[in-house]
Amino acid sequence: MQRTGQPTINDVARIAGVSKKTVSRVINRSPLLGDDTRRRVEEVIGDLGYIPNPQARALALRRNFLIGLVHDNPNAQTVMNVQQGMLEALHDTEFEMVVRPVDRGSATMLDDLRRFLERQRLYGVLLMPPVSENDMVAKLCRAIGCRYVRMGSAALDDSPHMVASNDREAVRGATEYLLAQGHKRIGLIGGPHGFRSARERRAGFEEALSQAGVSLPRSLIADGNYTFESGLVAAERLLDLVPRPTAVFSCNDEMAAGVMHAAQMRGLSVPRDLSIIGFDDTPIAAHIWPPLTTVRWPIASMARSAALKLIANGEEDDEVEEPSLFLSTLIRRGSVASPAID
Amino acid sequence: MQRTGQPTINDVARIAGVSKKTVSRVINRSPLLGDDTRRRVEEVIGDLGYIPNPQARALALRRNFLIGLVHDNPNAQTVMNVQQGMLEALHDTEFEMVVRPVDRGSATMLDDLRRFLERQRLYGVLLMPPVSENDMVAKLCRAIGCRYVRMGSAALDDSPHMVASNDREAVRGATEYLLAQGHKRIGLIGGPHGFRSARERRAGFEEALSQAGVSLPRSLIADGNYTFESGLVAAERLLDLVPRPTAVFSCNDEMAAGVMHAAQMRGLSVPRDLSIIGFDDTPIAAHIWPPLTTVRWPIASMARSAALKLIANGEEDDEVEEPSLFLSTLIRRGSVASPAID
């Protein structure tokens, strides 16, 4: 034992009567090793409670056992779901999660990120939307040799570097559900420009309407930025329209909650006077009144899968490869009904 | 330059014509250093864009430049607020944040935590409630020489290791506000057993009532566990009471949202038929309808202060010491009114 209190590889080697390198081989599961030697070393490791020092490994390997979560996502619940999924994948491994928010918008974002990655020598990074949609970021990771996996609402990269959801189809389905209920005047509250998810969801909405031959006047489309407040403002404009839309599809739950808030403020009853569908299925969807019908976005599972991709051995032994596409599904709750007769 | 592409301390030393140690002294702001030498080295550092390698420093110092966030908090928004506050404090420093959820309940929690801290050699940890209330955890940190700061709803430790809020007084004030509106039958939805915050908030509630000479029958106290669902269930029991309480204080916002949900489900109007006050001021408070009157808990500021305490130089130069007590204040919104005449 050294003065730090913790046993080192030298202690193990000395006590087991072998060289450091042999211990190192045991740790790293080198195939060329005598069975008896391996057993003897493993026994000493167990007795001593020896754990390889991550700092020394990081220095020697020129690579840290840290997985970065890079995000600029405004939604707290979404970020937490991603963290939970990541940590699930990292549990009982030697990896830890370090969180790095970035400022999309900032001109120095790429430089900041580069410095971060080069300094910390991360094992890999998980890129959350919307920063994951920036090809320059992926390019940067490749350039400096940092593994990465992108999460997003469409396949933006090849399978080892991507975990995607099918937002477009999911929204098309949700919109078809609204149409099936008899709605014809359906408003859309879109996500912020530059978000791929916003584009995909809007596209799914428009596809469903056009396929059903339902017209979509420009006035029924309102801009939002995924915040509650933007949903509120957008809804106020939509609800002033004459005739009023009978339903609204909101590109996420936060904004949908804003729509509901706006409706209640003016004494409208949901779903009798207005049907609403959201997207994400964050807790707020089930907690507001009436409970929100929404599209469930399996973001935690996606994050878990992304983290597993990151730390997966390139040797893909008996391991099953992690999926790259996750399906979103409609959760029917209490915010949709047939429109009142005109 | 080495093959890794990044300049090392050796490059700086060679080019500046000094020894490694001198460069090290410049980096670590050693006071005993010639001004001209320092300037020369700093110039070379600037030219090369040299950045000290954190892995090597961690090995040599036997201490990582990582701050851990240890938590077992069920509320996503609260955790995110803490992370945001921490990251604010860590921004533009050499520190990174690694997140470590733990399982209170688990018998091996302390051992797991010990292994984590010893392995990663964290610079320090920020302990979030409720795990921060566990004295064994603080004891563990002291034992293995890991700096720590605890966050909580009461002063559980000395100032350098604690950032607290005044939950008890804040709730007393909120309850007095309810009393001032004319409420006499006020229900309480408590937090989970073992949460110090739950104890403090309940104590504040009871103090206000007893000070005003208002009775608090046992039936008006319902148990909750800080989740929406528990608030819903608790409210259902409270609202079945005859006579019905005219107001409810809920020990957090999530449960208050559950109360509101329950009220709406049975056609009760808030605040006409029922006044509600929550605690935390998470976004959900402003987003539900009607907007929730609640006590604002400055958790992000607390976390920021805690992180600054953690990385503060023991030398407390000209730096102002970080505060250890943060005040919660009542935010009046739309969920409180005078009770209808009986």
Next chain:
DNA sequence: TTGTACGCGTTATCAT
């Protein structure tokens, strides 16, 4: 199959 010698990039000790 196993061991020796050295490198990773920094800080610490003890000289001068």
Next chain:
DNA sequence: ATGATAACGCGTACAA
């Protein structure tokens, strides 16, 4: 005030 030399704990050529 500055420098030579040895840690820190582990991985890797290369040799045996």
